[in-house]
Structures are given as C-alpha cells and as structure tokens.
Amino acid sequence: MTLLFHIGQYFMLLGEVFSKPERRIVYWRRTVEEMELLGVKSLGIVALLSLFMGAVIAIQTKTNIDSPLIPAYVVGFTVRQSTILEFSPTIISLILAGKVGSTIAAEIGSMRVREQIDALDIMGVNSAGYLILPKIIATAVINPFLIIISMFLSILGGYLAGVLTGIISSTNYIAGVQWDFDPYIVTYALIKTVVFAVIIATVSAYQGYYTRGGTREVGISSTRAVVYSDVVILVANYLLTQLLLL
Amino acid sequence: MIEVRGLYKSFGKVEVLHNINATFKKGKVNQVIGKSGSGKSVLAKCIVGLLPPDKGEVLYNGESFQGMSKERRKELRQEIGMLFQGSALFDSLTVLENVMFPLRMFATMTVPQMRERADFCLKRVNITGQDRKYPAELSGGMQKRVGIARAIAMQPKYLFVDEPNSGLDPQTSIVIDNLIREITGEFNTTTLVITHDMNSLMGIADEVFFIHNRQLWWQGTRESLVKSDNEELQEFIFAGSLMRQVRKALRGE
Numbered sequence: 001m002t003l004l005f006h007i008g009q010y011f012m013l014l015g016e017v018f019s020k021p022e023r024r025i026v027y028w029r030r031t032v033e034e035m036e037l038l039g040v041k042s043l044g045i046v047a048l049l050s051l052f053m054g055a056v057i058a059i060q061t062k063t064n065i066d067s068p069l070i071p072a073y074v075v076g077f078t079v080r081q082s083t084i085l086e087f088s089p090t091i092i093s094l095i096l097a098g099k100v101g102s103t104i105a106a107e108i109g110s111m112r113v114r115e116q117i118d119a120l121d122i123m124g125v126n127s128a129g130y131l132i133l134p135k136i137i138a139t140a141v142i143n144p145f146l147i148i149i150s151m152f153l154s155i156l157g158g159y160l161a162g163v164l165t166g167i168i169s170s171t172n173y174i175a176g177v178q179w180d181f182d183p184y185i186v187t188y189a190l191i192k193t194v195v196f197a198v199i200i201a202t203v204s205a206y207q208g209y210y211t212r213g214g215t216r217e218v219g220i221s222s223t224r225a226v227v228y229s230d231v232v233i234l235v236a237n238y239l240l241t242q243l244l245l246l
Numbered sequence: 247m248i249e250v251r252g253l254y255k256s257f258g259k260v261e262v263l264h265n266i267n268a269t270f271k272k273g274k275v276n277q278v279i280g281k282s283g284s285g286k287s288v289l290a291k292c293i294v295g296l297l298p299p300d301k302g303e304v305l306y307n308g309e310s311f312q313g314m315s316k317e318r319r320k321e322l323r324q325e326i327g328m329l330f331q332g333s334a335l336f337d338s339l340t341v342l343e344n345v346m347f348p349l350r351m352f353a354t355m356t357v358p359q360m361r362e363r364a365d366f367c368l369k370r371v372n373i374t375g376q377d378r379k380y381p382a383e384l385s386g387g388m389q390k391r392v393g394i395a396r397a398i399a400m401q402p403k404y405l406f407v408d409e410p411n412s413g414l415d416p417q418t419s420i421v422i423d424n425l426i427r428e429i430t431g432e433f434n435t436t437t438l439v440i441t442h443d444m445n446s447l448m449g450i451a452d453e454v455f456f457i458h459n460r461q462l463w464w465q466g467t468r469e470s471l472v473k474s475d476n477e478e479l480q481e482f483i484f485a486g487s488l489m490r491q492v493r494k495a496l497r498g499e
Contacts, residue, residue, distance in 0.1 A: 022351050110337075119334040122294055122406075123348050124323030 010206050016128035017136070017202075030134035038100045038135065038201075039142025043149070045099060046092055050083075050150040053091070054157030057082055062167045075168050076176020079158035081185070088150040089189040090237050093196035096143065097229035101204035104135055105225035108208025109218035117209070132205040136198055143197035144190050151189070188244045195240060196233050203229045247272045248293060248404065248436050253302035255288055262288050264460040266302070270438050275430050275450050277439045280457035281482065286440045287331075289457065290406055293438070294326060295319060306404070324352050327397030327435075331409040333389040335381040335396070341368070342377040345395045352400065367395040371425055387418035394425055398433065405435040411443045419443065423450045444489055447471075456482065 021027045061078040108131055111117050120127035155177055162168040204225035211221040253266040262285040270276040280286045291297040293304050295311055304311040306322060314322065335344050345364040349355060355363065368374065371391040381389055390410060397405060407426055411419035427450040430437040441447065447454065447468070454471055456464040456479050464479045471483065472493065484490050 026350055114332060114337075115330045115334040116336055118291075118296055119328065119330060119336075121296060122323055122326055122328045123351065123400075124320040124326075125351055 006206075009210070010202070013128055013132075013206055013209060014202060016126060017132045017205075019126055019129055021129055021133070022125060027130070027134055030130070031137045034134045034138035035142045038103065038138050039146060042096060042099055042146060045095065046146050046150050047153055049092065049095060050088065050153035051157035051160075053087055054079055054083060054154030054159075055161030057087070057154070058158035058162040058173075059165070059167065062162065072168055072172040073176030073179055075162055076155075076158065076173040077179050078176075079155055080177045080181070083151055083154040083158075084185050084189050087154060088147045089192040089196065090233070092147060092150050093143070093193065093200065093233055094230055096146070097196075097200045097204075097233060098226050100139065101200050101225045101229045102222045104201060104204040105208040105211075105222045106218055108132070108205055109211035109221040110215075112209065112211045113214055113218060128209065132201070132209070135205060136201040139197040139201045140194050144193050147189065147193045151186075188240075191244065192237065192240050195236055199232050199236060200229050203232055247307055248438070249305040249308075250289075250293065251303050251305065253289070253292060253304070254300045255285070255292055255297065256300055261460055263292070263299075263457075266457075266462050268455055268462055268465065270436050271453060272436045273430065273434045274452035275427060275437045275439060276453045276455065277441055277447055277451040278455045278457060279442055279447060279482070282442065284457045285460060286442075286457055287408060290408060290438065290440050294328065294406055295323070324348075324400055325403040326406065327400065327402035327404070328406040329390065329393045329397050329408065329410060331412055333381070333386075333393040335389060335392055337381055340378050340380055341373065341384070341392050344381065344392060345399050347396065348400045363399060364395075367399050368392070370398070370429075371395045372421075386413050387415075387422065390414070390418075390422050391425065394422075394429065398429055401433060402435055405430065405433075405437040407437065407439045409440055409442075411441065411446055416445065419445065420449065426450060444483060444486065447483075448492075458482070 057079045058075050061075045065074060108117075111131070117127045117131070120130060159170070159173050159177075162173050163170045207221040207225040207228065208218075211217050248270040250266050250268045250270075253263055254261070255263040266289060278286045278289060288297060292299045293311075295304075299312075303313070309322075311319065311322070336347065339347065342361075342364055345367050346360050349360040349363060353360065353363075368377070371394050373388060373391050373395065376384065376388065376392075381392070384392065405426075410422050410426060414422065423446045426437060426439060429435065439446070439451070451468045451471075454464075454466060454468060455462060456476075458464075458478050464474060464476045466474065471479070474480065484493050
C-alpha cells in the first residue's frame with residue numbers, strides 16, 4: 001500500500017510540475033542555471049570515469065581473450081560496444097544519480113524544511129513546477145551531451161591504454177571500433193539516457209519535495225533519492241533493452 | 247477582512263483545532279496567542295491554504311477560500327504577504343533578488359521598475375546597502391526585515407506573520423513589532439500575527455485571539471485583555487514575573 005501511495009503521489013506531483021508556468025522567462029533562466037549546475041559541473045567526473053573505464057575495458061578484453069583464433073581488433077570492437085550500449089548510458093547515469101540526484105534532493109529538501117517551499121506556495125507560485133521542471137528539462141537536455149562525451153572519452157581511453165602499453169596496434173584498435181558499426185546503438189543509448197535523466201530528476205525531486213523534519217531527514221531524503229533512482233534506472237534499463245533491442 | 251467559520255483540523259486521531267470562529271479585521275493587527283503546540287500556526291496555515299481544514303471555511307472579503315478555483319486561489323495568494331518564523335528567505339538569492347522575486351513572477355513591470363519597488367520596500371524596513379548580500383550573511387533581525395520587505399513587495403491586502411520575535415533580542419523585537427504596526431496602517435492590510443510574546447501583544451495588538459484547549463477560548467481588544475477574568479487567559483498572559491508586576495501596577499496593588 002505504501003508503494004502504491006508513493007507511486008500515486010509521484011504522478012500527482014508530476015501533474016503539478018507540468019502545469020502552466022507563471023513566467024516562462026523565469027523558468028527558462030532557471031533551466032539554464034540548472035544546466036550548468038547539474039550538467040556542466042558533472043563533466044569532470046564523467047570525463048575521468050570514462051577515460052579510465054575505457055582503458056580498463058581494453059586491457060581486460062585483451063587479457064581475457066588473448067587467443068590466436070580471435071582477431072586483435074576485437075579489443076576496439078568490445079570497448080565500443082560495451083561503452084555505447086551500457087557503460088556510458090547506464091553506468092554513467094547511475095553515477096550521475098549519485099551526484100546530481102543527491103544535489104536535487106538536498107536542495108529541495110532543505111527548502112522544504114526551511115519553509116521556503118511554503119513561501120513559494122503562499123506567493124501563488126507553483127512550487128513544484130518552479131523548482132522541478134527546470135531540473136527535468138536541464139538533465140534531459142544536457143545528459144545526452146555528457147553521455148556522447150563519455151562515449152568518445154571511453155573509446156579514447158581504450159585507445160590510449162591499448163596503444164601506449166603496446167597490447168594492440170593503433171590500426172587494429174581503430175579497425176575494431178569501426179567494425180560492424182550499427183548507428184542505431186547510439187540512438188538506443190541516447191533514448192536510454194534521456195529516460196534515465198528524467199528518472200534521476202523526478203525521483204530525486206520527489207524525495208526532496210516531500211521531506212518532513214529537519215537536517216537529518218534531508219540527509220535521509222538525499223540517500224533515498226540516490227538509491228531509488230538507481231533501482232528505477234536498473235528496472236528501466238531492462239525494460240528499454242527489451243523494447244528497443246529485441 | 248478574513249472570517250474563519252467552524253474550522254476543525256486534526257492530524258490522525260489528534261484534534262488540533264475545534265470549531266474555530268473568528269473575524270480578523272482590516273487595518274488592524276490581529277494577534278493570535280496561545281501556548282506552544284496550541285494550534286496557532288496550524289490555524290494560520292489553514293487560513294492561508296497551506297493545510298486543508300477537515301471542516302469549516304475561510305472567507306477572504308466574503309469569498310470562500312475552499313470554494314475558489316485553483317486559478318482564483320493563485321490570484322488571491324498574490325494579495326497575501328507572509329513573514330515566516332525563520333524568515334524563509336531564498337538562500338541562493340541575494341537580498342535584492344529575494345525582494346524582487348514576487349515581482350519577477352507576477353508583476354507586469356520593467357526590471358528598473360521592479361528594482362525601484364524593491365528599493366522602496368527595503369528602505370521602508372530600514373535596510374540599505376545590503377542588496378548584494380545573501381540571507382546567511384545577515385543577522386536574524388535583518389533577515390526578518392528583508393522577509394517583511396518581500397512580503398510587502400506586491401502591496402498585499404493580507405499580511406501573515408508567524409512568531410516575528412522568536413530568536414530576537416528585545417530591542418530588535420520592538421523594531422519588528424513597530425514595522426508590522428506601521429505597515430498595517432500604511433497599507434491598510436488585514437494583519438494576523440501568531441505570537442506568544444507578551445511585549446509584542448501589549449505593544450501592537452488591536453484584537454487578540456487566545457487559542458486554548460483546541461478552541462478559540464477568548465477574544466477581545468488589548469485593553470480588555472488585562473481586565474478579563476478568564477482564568478486560563480490570565481494564567482497565560484501573566485505567567486512571567488515581569489507581567490505579574492505589570493498586573494499589580496495596573497491594579498494599583
């Protein structure tokens with residue numbers, strides 16, 4: 001029953017979020033600010049993780065399938081496929097759920113316990129729309145760019161690790177990256193990314209918006225935001241894979 | 247004018263407000279008093295629509311809040327200013343941006359006009375040269391004054407003030423009380439102050455509403471307060487030693 005209550009309340013909140021904004025220009029400015037806060041400021045961690053993860057995939061692939069029967073370019077192919085299909089859209093989204101999700105829940109939760117959301121409501125501002133809609137739009141717009149950058153850097157990381165350590169030649173790696181490439185997998189990855197971005201923003205905002213209590217509860221909301229976003233992302237990942245790839 | 251008719255509010259099985267009937271007059275400072283946990287803030291939240299009453303209604307100039315459409319409620323709320331106990335200023339906005347916030351959201355003004363209005367409101371509460379500071383950089387008293395400036399930015403018809411003096415020293419409390427008094431007169435607002443500060447009560451209240459045992463136990467003017475023979479009210483008002491001495495002096499004892 002509690003789960004059903006939260007699901008119902010979550011969708012009712014979304015109804016409020018997507019109602020007509022009071023001032024579009026104010027919402028637009030907030031969206032741009034959120035893009036910087038939630039997107040651009042996540043670039044560093046995304047870049048770092050992607051470079052190293054690509055490097056590790058390349059080394060692991062070479063180490064584990066080192067056989068004369070398997071062509072060398074498989075390393076590049078494996079890095080590309082695992083990066084585009086799962087690592088960049090899913091794993092990076094899980095990481096962003098930790099960084100961005102906790103930020104969203106903490107910010108909105110703090111505003112709730114300090115009566116700032118009540119202040120918005122009393123002024124006649126649709127607090128849910130004002131606080132949450134710009135975050136949804138910002139993450140849905142900026143995350144695909146982050147994921148494209150992640151894809152590029154992960155493949156580059158694999159190249160650097162493979163070529164600089166001498167486990168694969170540059171020609172073989174690039175041939176593997178280009179081999180049997182189906183552009184649809186990028187579309188699939190970007191669809192997943194947008195869905196995951198909306199999940200991160202809405203689940204985390206829901207946790208923050210309904211925070212009750214004080215600073216301790218804000219912390220609990222923040223943790224819940226990350227855990228629930230991760231769980232929902234994993235379930236959504238399974239469903240989207242079934243829907244889009246099979 | 248705000249009227250409350252037959253208002254009930256419970257949280258689970260705990261009844262907090264029982265059949266509250268009250269009229270808060272325009273141009274007057276209406277103070278709601280009562281012990282901590284007596285339901286004063288719940289009453290205020292029911293009146294402004296932050297909490298739905300279980301039964302009863304709230305009328306703004308004769309128009310039932312409960313019967314209003316969502317759009318009408320939004321319009322009405324633009325006529326309400328509220329100062330919260332903790333000021334509830336937006337942390338990530340500067341003082342000036344806080345005061346300009348309701349104007350940006352609703353007023354049909356140019357940015358220079360908004361700025362002018364915000365400057366006027368800040369000057370009115372004696373805040374100057376603090377425009378670019380963030381709320382965390384201000385003292386509690388200054389935060390309250392900025393909160394009042396934000397509350398009056400839209401020239402409200404109704405002003406709600408929740409515990410304006412909590413956490414403030416006596417001198418700053420008097421400054422805040424006087425501001426509430428003056429603004430009520432200047433803007434002719436229906437002002438409702440939730441408090442348990444007796445100095446504030448004796449200083450600025452026009453009408454007093456005493457909430458006790460979930461009910462509106464007593465109501466009357468500040469002058470009639472001291473003369474009242476309501477036992478619970480007397481116990482509450484004269485609980486402090488200073489107030490007991492005031493009572494002795496008033497009675498010529």
